[in-house]
Amino acid sequence: MKLLRIGEPGAETPAVRDDDGTIRTLAGLTDDINGTFLASEGIDRVRTALAEGSLPVVDAIGLRFGxxxxxxxxxxxxxxxxxxxxxxxxxxxxxxxxxxxxxxxxxxxxxxxxxxxxxxxxxxxxxxxxxxxxxxxxxxxxxxxxxxxxxxxxxxxxxxxxxxxxxxxxxxxxxxxxxxxxxxxxxxxxxxxxxxxxxxxxxxxxxxxxxxxxxxxxxxxxxxxxxxxxxxxxxxxxxxxxxxxxxxxxxxxxxxxxxxxxxxxxxxxxxxxxxxxxxxxxx
Known part of the structure; x- marks a missing residue:
């Protein structure tokens, strides 16, 4: 699994790149990819949400990668x-x-x-x-x-x-x-x-x-x-x-x-x- 953050400095949105290369937002799952997210089993929650197909697709073309x-x-x-x-x-x-x-x-x-x-x-x-x-x-x-x-x-x-x-x-x-x-x-x-x-x-x-x-x-x-x-x-x-x-x-x-x-x-x-x-x- 590949986790990423997209958007302008200080306003990045958390996301994940799935196995097909599609970027999906994590905005409904977490505010950011940080220590709190990692310590609270955040990666497991993302993995579950991917399996359920509940993460919306994001058009990341042209967006900055943080x-x-x-x-x-x-x-x-x-x-x-x-x-x-x-x-x-x-x-x-x-x-x-x-x-x-x-x-x-x-x-x-x-x-x-x-x-x-x-x-x-x-x-x-x-x-x-x-x-x-x-x-x-x-x-x-x-x-x-x-x-x-x-x-x-x-x-x-x-x-x-x-x-x-x-x-x-x-x-x-x-x-x-x-x-x-x-x-x-x-x-x-x-x-x-x-x-x-x-x-x-x-x-x-x-x-x-x-x-x-x-x-x-x-x-x-x-x-x-x-x-x-x-x-x-x-x-x-x-x-x-x-x-x-x-x-x-x-x-x-x-x-x-x-x-x-x-x-x-x-x-x-x-x-x-x-x-x-x-x-x-x-x-």
Whole structure:
């Protein structure tokens, strides 16, 4: 099942894409796709309503796609979680997950324009598998307990400004929390449809030129481990998002490859999770 939100920023309508590709509104079932919806068995209610044929069809042609989850309580990010990405940036392969937080207000729609910050010369791209939490995860006993805490998966572009991140003060949040720096979507795909999260191909192009082509099977710390690990240090709440890291191919790791400039277009895809596309403009 693919959940989505359509409409202008701040006025998105919850919807679902059925097996035939038809968009159906959830307006009579929930006000939004958020933590409250996920925690109250909302996905099961949608599944039942689809089976009953009670959800009206929506003409989504020309409508904006918002992020498939309303603003998360937190966006937790994992750095250097692909061996090839760690190697290309000259970093040691981490023995424990590298964890940082990203401002939840950075989450925007999958086709929204993204602003290059004023003064930026090193705005970079990162295709990532995003995990959306569906049930509270707190001190999980082991990674096998993570599966029923996951509502689904989505594509995330963990946009980064490398000078702000690495050269100004060593505080990663400065280069990660700029306006619009986390396009998400187009769908929230439930685990039964997404399949094995460790067998998904990830790809990214800039102006049609291939930059990233990896697989989640090459994660250093897999999805289940990350959910378990994070639950030992923070409470993961319904609607929270985890960005699980990026494979090799970012500008930081490709000497001579230009960083993003105004007018550049980035396109991302992950197997079974769809495609997103952003044009970058100067703030």
């Amino acid at each position: 992020a498939p989850i309303a603003r998360p309580g937190k966006v937790v990010c994992i750095g250097l979680n692909y061996r090839d990405h760690a190697e290309e940036t000259g970093a040691a392969v981490p023995e424990r997950p590298v964890v940082f937080l990203k401002d939840p207000s950075t989450v925007v729609g999958p086709f929204d324009q993204v602003l290059i910050p004023r003064g930026s010369v090193k705005t970079d791209w990162e295709v990532e598998l995003a995990v959306v939490i569906g049930r509270e995860a707190r001190y999980l006993t082991d990674p096998s307990a993570a599966a029923d805490r996951i509502a689904g998966y989505a594509i995330s572009n963990d946009v980064s400004e490398r000078e702000f991140q690495l050269e100004y003060s060593g505080q990663w949040d400065l280069g990660k929390s700029c306006e619009g720096f986390n396009p998400l979507g187009p769908w929230l795909v439930t685990p039964d449809e997404a399949g094995d999260p460790q067998e998904l191909g990830l790809r990214l192009t800039v102006n049609g030129e291939p930059r990233q082509d990896g697989s989640t099977k090459n994660m250093i710390f897999d999805v289940a481990y990350l959910v378990w690990y994070l639950s030992q240090y923070m409470v993961l709440n319904p609607g929270d998002v985890i960005n699980t890291g990026t494979p090799a191919g970012v500008a930081l790791g490709l000497p001579g490859t230009p960083y993003l400039r105004g007018g550049d277009t980035v396109e991302l895809s992950i197997d079974g999770l769809g495609t997103q596309r952003q044009t970058f403009i100067n703030a």
